[in-house]
Amino acid sequence: MSFDVMIVGIGGQGTILTSNILGRACVLEGIPVRGAETHGMAQRGGSVESQIRIGQQFGPLISPGNADLLLSFDLIETVRAAHWLKPDGSIFTSRDFVVPTSVFMQDYPAPTENMLLEMLGDKTYSIIDTRRIAEEAGNILTQNIVLLGAASPALPLKKESLQDAIKKTVPPKTVDLNLKAFDMGIEAGKL
């Protein structure tokens, strides 16, 4: 049995980078790992997902209703992906969301935060103000690392391996910034 993590968001938000950090942390700990991700045209502002299976030696695909953890960078995408979780799985999500352009073009009502949270029902979730915390850490682009920090206690990986994997994955000039965002994320996740 593996610990299965779904990472979702919109193309360009860093789902692939986040899954690379998890994958590298697994290699550092000698744990087998499998991942699957969205590439190509689907990335053009569309919904994207990265699946990562910690401790898995066979295939890269998670089955719907079986993920242990959902990490999401957009609240609409959180709701869209919630059915991947097992009944006792947990969610770490950004509070922000981007309304799809089609909603404006076709004059549909835009969803609100309350509507979206209601759709999550009785699922266990932690909402993180990733945008505000990333800005405080020094760069809005670190939102994915903030969220990873918040979720890190729920992962079967050591904090040190995650930090080491961050160092090996992010651009060299941004290592300190990202480690700070990771720590601030851990704090935010405790609240």
Add this chain to the structure above:
Amino acid sequence: MVVHYLLGNEAIAHGCLEAAVDVACGYPGTPSSEVIDTLRMDPDRACKVEWSVNEKVAFEQALAVSWCGMRAICTMKHVGLNVAADPLMTSAYTGTKGGFVILSADDPYAHSSQNEQDSRCYASFARIPCLDPSTLQEAHDMVRDAFALSEEFSLPVLFRPTTRICHSKSDVDMGEIKSSHRTALFEKDPRQYVVIPAHTRILHQKLNQKQPALKKRLIELGYNRYELKGKTGVICGGVGSSYVREVIGPDVSLAIIGAYPIDEDWLGEFIRKHEKILVVEELSPVIEEVARQVCGNIPVYGKKTGHVPYEGELAPERVAGYMHSAGFDTSVTYLSASSPAALPVRPPILCAGCMHRTAMFAMKKVFRDAIFPSDIGCYTLGLQLGTVDTTICMGASITIASGMSLAGEPRDIVCTIGDSTFLHTGIQGLVNAVYNGANITVVILDNRITAMTGHQPNPTTGVTACGVSTPSVSIEAICRASGATFVETVSPNDLTTFINVLKEAKARQGVKVVIARQPCVISEKRAKINRGRYMVHKDLCIGCKACIKFGCPAIELNGGLASITDLCSGCGVCVQICPVGAIGREVKE
């Protein structure tokens, strides 16, 4: 041996380097592109790497490299192999000298493809070996060893990873990169390399004579193997084998097919040790057909009995379901998941500031009642804008347009094709359209890069795959040389001029070419070009939604008024669309 967390295509690229490949060429196509991308971005690469203009060109170049005694790989997606099918079929006759691997990446479920064809069928059609990895480690090892297999049998080897190999990741144990000590030398031998009828009849016989030894060798090499467990057995191949291994019951036998052609005697022996057999594979029933030939009276379940679908991709819970339905034990039972929530969809969309949106917006304005054949590229997303009426394959925009003109369709016909696609297989269609007097407008969307597959340079870009400066091809000169008399180049970002050029094209007869030239916004961002942003002056906005209907993802509607988000890339087109002048340069407060 070093373990790294790698993308499948990165692992494949590394496997090629461990085999000391001399030349890699290909044409980009999801999910294959990152193999060449990995090699060309490697500053220490010892091999020569190039993006070719299409798959047939890439194939023939790689074949020639092999004929010179060097190792070569050519890469493409499954539909690219259709373009290269002509040399493929006859290269099996001529054979190879240096190891020659054809990577054709299949895309079950058509994640980013126009069909779900199965490259294994091409291997059997051409009678060449096909390797079909089930894991990333296997993909790495197989491609590394495929060059030697090619040399052993003097045959091209088809290597067929699928999307869930190419675009999945895993810990991969890698070996050392080896450097090549080969020197290119073509030894003339017309009986092998000139396929006139007298030669080719003999070459065909030789190809057929290679088959029995090849089948046995693929078993010796361990690509095709089985494990006996009980009275029922599953036979599987490709990445589906991973899903089967995840869910199979402890008392069910398992045969894994990693290479083709399958030795019928060997498979029959496995089948006859069981009371019933299930075949699990993606796409075509390639394994299943062999199993049925040799099963005798043992029942074989699979696609032909309706237990496994012909289309789409496999997944662990689906495989478990197929096994249950055919009465085979599994070790896992999946909980049924709740259905996904009803939410507004978020399909892929053209970027903020993308010139394709603007060009198509203008086309729609000028040609209200027209037919819009289109092609393969980011601009296929113009489907959402109502300016993509047909898409079938690379280069088929101009030919579908000229065909409709030939049919006598009375409406205007305006087709779109990108720069890379035009150079791939669009030129022939243009030459044909002019030659045969078609009445069409051809809009070449020239953003100077092969954007959709991940920004690979092409002959318009001015650099090679490895970043060496090279002359930029003149699309204008090609179009004029075809005989087209109306060839105009204009940036769609200058909306008024662009519309005027389209109007002029509409008023004329014959083949009119409009080259819409504006660099891809992603290339601009990477080149650190910053054109500033625009904003909506709330006091001037009348809420008419003209800019909203344009469909730029940077424009939102808040409280009935438009606003521009930080996705804005500064193309300035919305300024030209706004009827009341409410949009202007961003003013920082």
